[in-house]
Amino acid sequence: MKAELLQIAFENASDLQGAIALLEAALDALDRAHNRIPAAYVEHALILLRAEAMDCFEGLLEHQ
Numbered sequence: 001m002k003a004e005l006l007q008i009a010f011e012n013a014s015d016l017q018g019a020i021a022l023l024e025a026a027l028d029a030l031d032r033a034h035n036r037i038p039a040a041y042v043e044h045a046l047i048l049l050r051a052e053a054m055d056c057f058e059g060l061l062e063h064q
Contacts, residue, residue, distance in 0.1 A: 016056070020049050 005025075010018035023046050030039035 016049060016053055020046065020053065023049065 005022065006018075009021045013021065023042055027039055027042045027046065030042060
């Protein structure tokens, strides 16, 4: 199952986008299972990765 998840997450996406997608799925599962502390760590990781993803686009719109 892990191999299939990895293939789907990274098939048409960058490593960063794939990691974000996997963490979003993990967060949903942790929330459903009421695992609040692990969910908080995953949510924090998502915040950091999303910020990093936004940095990748920094300056692109300014040059248009």
